Amino acid sequence: MRKLQKQSLLVVEDSDEDFAALERAIAKSKTYDHSLHRCEDGEEALDFLYHEGEYENSTRFPRPSLIVLDLNLPGTDGREVLAALKKDRELQSIPIVIFSTSSNPKDIDACYQHGISSYMVKPMDTNRLNKLVITFLEYWFKVVELPN
Amino acid sequence: MHFGSQNILAATTDASINLEDLDLNNCDREPIHIPNLIQPHGCLLVISADEYKILQVSLNTRQFLGIEPQELLGKYLRDVIGEKQTTVVSNCLSEAFESINPLPIKITIDQSTLIFDGIVHSSQNTIVLELEPTEAREEANFFDFYKLIKSPINRIQQADNLDKLCNVVVREIKAITGFDRVMVYRFNQAGAGKVIAEAAPAELEPFLGLHYPDTDIPKQAKYLYTLNLLRLIPDVTYEPVGLIPQFNPLTNKPLDMSLSVLRSVSPLHTEYLNNMGVGASMSISLIENNQLWGLIACHHNSPKKVSYQVRTVCEFIGQIASSELVAREKSQDIDYQIKLKSIQSQFVEIISQAEELEVSLTRNPHLLLDLVGAEGVALSFGNKITLIGNTPSEQEITTMLSWLENQFGEDAIYKIDSLGQVYPLEEKSKSIASGLLALLISRVQKTFILWFRPEVIQTVDWAGNPTKLIMAEADGTIRISPRKSFAKWSETVKQKSLPWKACEVEAALELRSSIISIMLRKVDELTQINQELTRSNTELDAFTYIASHDLKEPLRGIYNYSSFLIEDYSEILDESGIDKLNTLMRLAHRMEDLINSLLHYSRLNRAELQLHLIDVNDLVAGVLDLISASARDTKVEFKIPRSLPSIKCDRTQVNELFTNLITNGIKYNNQSEKTIEIGYLDPDNPIYTTKISEYPDGTTPKTIFYVKDNGIGIRQRHIESIFRIFKRLHGQKKYGGGTGAGLTIAKKIVERHGGEIWVESIYKEGSSFYFTLQ
Numbered sequence: 001m002r003k004l005q006k007q008s009l010l011v012v013e014d015s016d017e018d019f020a021a022l023e024r025a026i027a028k029s030k031t032y033d034h035s036l037h038r039c040e041d042g043e044e045a046l047d048f049l050y051h052e053g054e055y056e057n058s059t060r061f062p063r064p065s066l067i068v069l070d071l072n073l074p075g076t077d078g079r080e081v082l083a084a085l086k087k088d089r090e091l092q093s094i095p096i097v098i099f100s101t102s103s104n105p106k107d108i109d110a111c112y113q114h115g116i117s118s119y120m121v122k123p124m125d126t127n128r129l130n131k132l133v134i135t136f137l138e139y140w141f142k143v144v145e146l147p148n
Numbered sequence: 149m150h151f152g153s154q155n156i157l158a159a160t161t162d163a164s165i166n167l168e169d170l171d172l173n174n175c176d177r178e179p180i181h182i183p184n185l186i187q188p189h190g191c192l193l194v195i196s197a198d199e200y201k202i203l204q205v206s207l208n209t210r211q212f213l214g215i216e217p218q219e220l221l222g223k224y225l226r227d228v229i230g231e232k233q234t235t236v237v238s239n240c241l242s243e244a245f246e247s248i249n250p251l252p253i254k255i256t257i258d259q260s261t262l263i264f265d266g267i268v269h270s271s272q273n274t275i276v277l278e279l280e281p282t283e284a285r286e287e288a289n290f291f292d293f294y295k296l297i298k299s300p301i302n303r304i305q306q307a308d309n310l311d312k313l314c315n316v317v318v319r320e321i322k323a324i325t326g327f328d329r330v331m332v333y334r335f336n337q338a339g340a341g342k343v344i345a346e347a348a349p350a351e352l353e354p355f356l357g358l359h360y361p362d363t364d365i366p367k368q369a370k371y372l373y374t375l376n377l378l379r380l381i382p383d384v385t386y387e388p389v390g391l392i393p394q395f396n397p398l399t400n401k402p403l404d405m406s407l408s409v410l411r412s413v414s415p416l417h418t419e420y421l422n423n424m425g426v427g428a429s430m431s432i433s434l435i436e437n438n439q440l441w442g443l444i445a446c447h448h449n450s451p452k453k454v455s456y457q458v459r460t461v462c463e464f465i466g467q468i469a470s471s472e473l474v475a476r477e478k479s480q481d482i483d484y485q486i487k488l489k490s491i492q493s494q495f496v497e498i499i500s501q502a503e504e505l506e507v508s509l510t511r512n513p514h515l516l517l518d519l520v521g522a523e524g525v526a527l528s529f530g531n532k533i534t535l536i537g538n539t540p541s542e543q544e545i546t547t548m549l550s551w552l553e554n555q556f557g558e559d560a561i562y563k564i565d566s567l568g569q570v571y572p573l574e575e576k577s578k579s580i581a582s583g584l585l586a587l588l589i590s591r592v593q594k595t596f597i598l599w600f601r602p603e604v605i606q607t608v609d610w611a612g613n614p615t616k617l618i619m620a621e622a623d624g625t626i627r628i629s630p631r632k633s634f635a636k637w638s639e640t641v642k643q644k645s646l647p648w649k650a651c652e653v654e655a656a657l658e659l660r661s662s663i664i665s666i667m668l669r670k671v672d673e674l675t676q677i678n679q680e681l682t683r684s685n686t687e688l689d690a691f692t693y694i695a696s697h698d699l700k701e702p703l704r705g706i707y708n709y710s711s712f713l714i715e716d717y718s719e720i721l722d723e724s725g726i727d728k729l730n731t732l733m734r735l736a737h738r739m740e741d742l743i744n745s746l747l748h749y750s751r752l753n754r755a756e757l758q759l760h761l762i763d764v765n766d767l768v769a770g771v772l773d774l775i776s777a778s779a780r781d782t783k784v785e786f787k788i789p790r791s792l793p794s795i796k797c798d799r800t801q802v803n804e805l806f807t808n809l810i811t812n813g814i815k816y817n818n819q820s821e822k823t824i825e826i827g828y829l830d831p832d833n834p835i836y837t838t839k840i841s842e843y844p845d846g847t848t849p850k851t852i853f854y855v856k857d858n859g860i861g862i863r864q865r866h867i868e869s870i871f872r873i874f875k876r877l878h879g880q881k882k883y884g885g886g887t888g889a890g891l892t893i894a895k896k897i898v899e900r901h902g903g904e905i906w907v908e909s910i911y912k913e914g915s916s917f918y919f920t921l922q
Contacts, residue, residue, distance in 0.1 A: 015705070017701075017702075017704070017705035017708060017709065018701065018705070018708075020708075021704075021705075021708040021712075024712065072697060072698075072701075101697050101701060101704070104693075124703075124704055124707050124736070124737065124740050125707070125711075126707075126708055126711040126712070129708070
């Protein structure tokens with residue numbers, strides 16, 4: 001197994017409350033203690049990944065091993081971010097997990113067509129959220145191998 | 149000018165008819181343009197166009213030229229008329245020969261000089277030279293011509309109506325030519341002629357006002373009148389002269405004499421004139437729009453010669469008269485046309501502003517009738533017929549329409565002034581519907597306008613009884629021959645209306661184009677409204693969808709933060725505080741359910757139906773399995789009395805439909821022994837027959853399914869509202885809660901399949917939901 005320090009998670013989420021709930025669930029799970037960065041919209045996420053703007057310093061802001069992406073974002077939408085990343089030869093290897101309110105089959109199918117790794121619907125219930133986060137962290141950071 | 153005349157004549161005549169067999173049965177097909185005979189008052193030479201060699205001559209050359217016909221054949225034209233005059237002939241072929249003819253031709257034989265009017269034209273690559281002895285010894289000049297025509301033309305131009313004009317024409321022609329009787333003879337649309345002006349001495353029996361049947365002048369003769377504007381027979385009792393050789397040696401065919409001035413006329417025609425007591429005749433064509441409008445017919449009681457010069461003057465007067473006739477005739481109708489135009493524009497304005505075309509047409513019955521001068525009108529819109537004024541009965545018109553539909557052909561209009569002759573009208577309709585003007589607006593939508601005109605009893609004076617033309621021969625065969633009696637014979641014409649005038653037909657056609665443009669505009673407007681509706685529907689769908697997502701986010705925040713409060717501050721909060729937070733979370737949950745239902749409902753509208761033939765037995769079995777698994781603790785008996793059919797539907801949606809209906813049957817049920825029956829109705833079931841009778845005839849038979857329970861039932865006053873979204877009849881905590889979207893979704897599924905859902909219920913006894921899918 002690779003050293004855990006190298007692993008990092010990028011969360012693209014515009015809602016402070018949803019992010020707070022997610023952070024709280026991650027903390028509660030006590031299974032993830034590595035770097036976690038949040039971008040509030042699609043533009044910021046692309047800047048972060050391409051080392052542009054305030055994220056110019058690539059050592060301070062290394063590319064993540066996994067991206068959690070919300071679909072409905074202000075400005076550049078999650079769908080556009082997804083399409084841009086999957087077209088980029090360097091970035092297309094980073095697994096993307098969608099975390100969205102939408103349970104619409106059309107959204108789900110479209111995202112898989114763009115090459116996402118998995119799709120999770122945001123639950124209403126905190127208990128369900130906690131369970132979901134534990135499973136998610138277990139799977140991505142313990143069970144599977146992530147690209148470098 | 150004569151281009152194509154050959155083809156027309158060849159197509160309408162039959163060259164194989166022998167002159168001796170000719171009668172009126174076949175005279176429409178008599179090839180009068182190739183008689184191979186000429187009249188004897190001149191001679192004819194056919195000359196090759198290249199070498200000017202004589203190919204064919206009339207057998208009377210000795211009489212005119214002093215040379216035997218056989219001697220002329222094979223000679224060059226210059227050997228007969230000299231080099232100089234041959235050059236004149238050849239020069240004139242390069243010009244329009246009407247303006248050249250006649251050529252003065254001098255031939256010197258045995259020291260005496262003969263002077264002829266030479267008339268040249270070309271026919272089938274040969275040159276035809278016709279020679280008539282010149283009457284006047286001096287050459288005609290322009291000033292003679294001018295003197296002859298100046299005053300007639302002045303008088304023609306001063307005549308201010310058609311009657312006066314025709315009277316001037318007959319008087320002037322009589323004065324110039326000296327014929328005993330000169331008439332203007334006019335053809336009607338059916339081809340029959342009527343004498344409308346006459347100049348004749350008092351001792352002659354007047355022909356003015358008499359009618360002549362169409363058969364008097366056969367079709368191909370009428371056609372030749374449009375090519376040759378003047379025809380002369382100086383002696384009706386003439387002996388025709390043949391040609392030698394019989395056939396043109398270049399073509400091996402008889403000579404086409406369409407344009408020949410000497411051409412011999414049909415023996416039927418001379419017999420006809422003979423019977424009339426005519427010794428000489430001349431006719432000048434009156435042409436309107438290339439159609440034969442009428443003739444100036446000149447009769448003389450004895451043979452009569454008319455010089456080519458005088459004939460040219462007459463022809464010219466005929467042409468002037470033709471152009472003046474058109475103008476006079478138009479002005480006669482002009483007041484009426486102006487009236488029609490104003491009716492038409494009023495009408496178009498009314499119908500273009502109206503919402504309903506049908507209503508606007510029938511609301512102004514007088515305008516609709518006056519537009520074409522009718523006394524009755526029937527409007528057919530699809531299966532609906534509206535009658536205005538005097539018309540046959542609605543039933544008779546319905547029958548007539550199926551016949552009428554096939555009468556239009558390529559045209560949008562059908563007109564007739566004696567409908568009873570072509571269509572079996574009912575007895576009482578014969579006098580009110582003698583004339584029919586029918587307008588086809590749309591064949592597909594069966595839109596027609598039928599105008600009717602009543603019978604006008606007319607008296608027609610025929611020159612002789614036209615039906616007496618048919619005579620039985622001794623051997624029993626029927627022979628039709630020229631009439632012998634021309635004494636006036638009166639006929640009363642019944643069941644015939646006044647004819648439909650060209651301007652009335654035009655008004656009807658213009659009404660049609662206005663109606664069609666209005667219809668098209670309405671279609672355009674509808675298309676636009678439809679587009680807007682589609683757009684606003686799509687927008688509404690998108691709105692529901694987006695709003696549902698955006699509503700969920702803050703809701704989740706409220707829920708999550710309430711639970712964080714309980715988790716983090718439970719020590720500080722008392723029981724009532726925790727209770728209130730739980731309520732907050734429960735409400736947020738409920739709101740999420742509602743939003744989810746709304747989302748699901750809007751998605752049903754957008755999802756495309758996947759139609760397949762589905763065995764409803766399998767589908768229902770799957771539904772029941774799932775329901776039994778989730779409701780294990782309730783006791784339900786499912787009854788399926790007989791095997792269910794297979795139908796074409798969307799599996800997922802119909803699955804949900806059955807699930808919702810069956811779940812409702814269990815949920816809203818207080819019985820200890822719950823029963824749910826699933827089946828479909830027999831065609832003789834009263835519910836089935838009542839429902840099917842609501843559909844139009846010819847609807848394909850439908851399967852009516854039902855889901856019947858022994859549950860709590862629905863009060864009659866609530867029956868209407870149960871399908872409304874989020875409408876619940878019970879408190880949230882009763883009957884397991886729910887959002888109140890189940891039946892709305894069921895209804896939407898049924899409607900998307902083109903079906904119908906309804907409920908019959910007895911309060912406290914149970915409900916039956918019936919539905920069809922397509």
